Amino acid sequence: MYTDLLFYIDGQWTAGSAGNTAAVLNPSTGETLGQLPLASSDDLDTALAAAASGFETWSATSAFDRSGILRRVAALVRDRHALMAECMTLDQGKPLAESTMEAKSAADHIEWYAEEGRRAYGRIVPSRHAAVRQLVVREPVGPVAAFTPWNFPINQAVRKIAGALAAGCSIIIKGPEEAPGAVIELVRCFHDAGVPKGVLNLVFGNPAHVSEYLIRSPVIRKVSFTGSTAVGRQLGALAATHLKLTTMELGGHxxxxxxxxxxxxxxxxxxxxxxxxxxxxxxxxxxxxxxxxxxxxxxxxxxxxxxxxxxxxxxxxxxxxxxxxxxxxxxxxxxxxxxxxxxxxxxxxxxxxxxxxxxxxxxxxxxxxxxxxxxxxxxxxxxxxxxxxxxxxxxxxxxxxxxxxxxxxxxxxxxxxxxxxxxxxxxxxxxxxxxxxxxxxPETPFGGIKASGHGSEGGTEGLDAYLTTKFISQAGL
Missing domain, CATH: 3.40.309.10 (Aldehyde Dehydrogenase; Chain A, domain 2)
Structure with a gap:
């Protein structure tokens, strides 16, 4: 029922370059399910180069064509949800009924973004001069670094992946080391549906090393994190130092x-x-x-x-x-x-x-x-x-x-x-x-205020998080 524990970088499944691993345990029995590779700096450099190249390809792909690929992903997720659910129950522990519901709902999120990505509308602003055309357009922000937790391994990953890809961004996901199986199988659906290489990359590793390395990279233009308030403060401060846009979905009470x-x-x-x-x-x-x-x-x-x-x-x-x-x-x-x-x-x-x-x-x-x-x-x-x-x-x-x-x-x-x-x-x-x-x-925003973070996933706000606004003022010669 479990899956091979691998990275997905530049369209290839790989165990990485360093040979460092960590045991993945079943929280119900304590048994070891497998050894998960941990990313080295070289692995992260490869993922960053892939994301940069993937962004060039994906951002030039029409919203219509991106939507078609995402809809194929959703169909594969529906076909394979049982395997993802079994992986999740093995390494995360939740009852299979809950895992099944989470796996099935992933397809709904992907379909929502597949359609919403076709509606990233701009506008024309009436000009003060007859010879001037004023345009507001929405463009993908660029390569994204995303960090997802173990409590909802599919739910938290799919909202970031689908939102980024629908907007035209590439993405590097650092999945949860304690519950990696379902995320790997989710990413496999994107691969098998024909997402171009470099557009989606999945790594695991030491959280502090991976997050700092990716956020500091000039390739990354946007950071999305779901996790504790304490870690969110650290990553938010690092992202702010490098003027990176952020979405932070943090703790609650x-x-x-x-x-x-x-x-x-x-x-x-x-x-x-x-x-x-x-x-x-x-x-x-x-x-x-x-x-x-x-x-x-x-x-x-x-x-x-x-x-x-x-x-x-x-x-x-x-x-x-x-x-x-x-x-x-x-x-x-x-x-x-x-x-x-x-x-x-x-x-x-x-x-x-x-x-x-x-x-x-x-x-x-x-x-x-x-x-x-x-x-x-x-x-x-x-x-x-x-x-x-x-x-x-x-x-x-x-x-x-x-x-x-x-x-x-x-x-x-x-x-x-x-x-x-x-x-x-x-x-x-x-x-x-x-x-x-x-x-x-999928159609409603999910996010907090105060120390629970900022920004939303889901709804139109979830797509907006991966878009920037460009104003074009064009005068006739």
Whole structure:
């Protein structure tokens, strides 16, 4: 089920030049799946030269022809989604049903960009002089360096690749070293669909070395990064030094507000589904649950019942509803956050413990009675841990929701149109979803504000991220 672990550079699959490798592990069993090559500076130079040459070819290809190739890619992704899903469950751990959904949705993203790339319209600006024609045109920004995380190996990579290619850019993707299999199979679809050599390149390696080397290169004109706020700050500062355009999709700590008039059953069901999806390893996952006093006990009881019923296990077990944490680092961090909360007097409603000694499995966990200084309320948990807090009035809960530096996503439940409108207006987040989960569709922008980054992927904004504006003023002789 697993794939050969290779780079893709200048249209060729290669193990690289240096011979350095890292083991890829199955987080459910601890077994080694394979040895992943790590890029040397020579490998990166080859990828940069390929991206420069690929840009010359691809940017001169019509938007119509680029669209046709991308549509062929989407068809291949649909045909091969099962293999990509299996690779993802093996090296990332999420249940096969979640991996399958992610793999299938990649085709939708590619098709969206295939069509949107044909609509990168410019405009004519009326001139003050009859003999002058004033044109505004949109052009691809140039070769792109993109860095993608392990929590959604396909989803995060495909939005960057499809957006860049639809705009006419070439791209070098540094994929996730801990979960490379599905990304390799995704890139294989682009290759087999006829994307010209050099247009798309895939490498893996030491993150600090690869990111610094690519961003410093004069070949790269745009940087797209998805990952932690801490690393995003470092890469953003480096890109700014070299005046490179950036898209940064960084950490989150999303509030989930349940008002007194909410449908509590629906709110609890969605809270459980969103919180424990991918074992809570989701940047837009709700991670602070603010519940009105009038419905707090009812919500907490129902949320707890649903969490207790979740089956945690190997992603290939059809009965598993939550897989393991992706690595030992996440397991340790979740344990530290819960221990800190307990030391400060928090009450554990359910969970709080590692499951077994093999793999990185952890119980779905709910806590309450947390003081404001608890690390869990201030640091992105990125795990299956849900803190529940009480509130009494809308102004106070909005202030609490907005109190952190993060601003990626926010969620709320209310039957009041007035309250829903106020929450939509006042919550400081790049995305607000009320009474349902409505984020991350191909046609809608995905991105944050404040320390959660800037720029968007998806929607027309996702194409704009890879285009620059040129003004042409042309006078008759």
């Amino acid at each position: 999303a509030p989930f507000i349940v008002c007194a008039d909410a449908d509590v059953e629906a709110a609890a069901a969605l809270a459980c589904a969103l919180k424990f999806r991918n074992a809570g390893q989701v940047c837009a996952s709700p991670s602070r649950f603010y519940v009105h006093d009038d419905v707090f006990d009812l919500f907490a009881r129902r949320f707890t019942e649903l969490a207790v019923q979740l089956k945690v296990g190997d992603g290939f077990d059809p009965s598993s509803q939550m897989g393991p944490l992706a690595n030992a680092r996440r397991l340790m961090m979740v344990q530290e956050l819960i221990a800190d909360a307990r030391d400060l007097g928090a009450t554990v409603l359910t969970g709080g413990n590692r499951i077994g000694a093999t793999g990185h499995f952890f119980e779905p966990t709910l806590l309450t009675d947390l003081p404001k200084q608890a690390r869990l309320l201030n640091e992105e948990p990125f795990g299956p841990v849900a803190p529940l807090l009480r509130f009494n009035d809308l102004d106070s809960v909005i202030a609490q929701a907005n109190s952190l530096e993060y601003g990626l996503a926010a969620f709320a439940f209310t039957r009041s149109l007035k309250t829903a409108t106020e929450l939509g207006n006042r919550l400081q987040a790049g995305m607000v979803s009320i009474n349902h989960f409505g984020l991350a569709l």
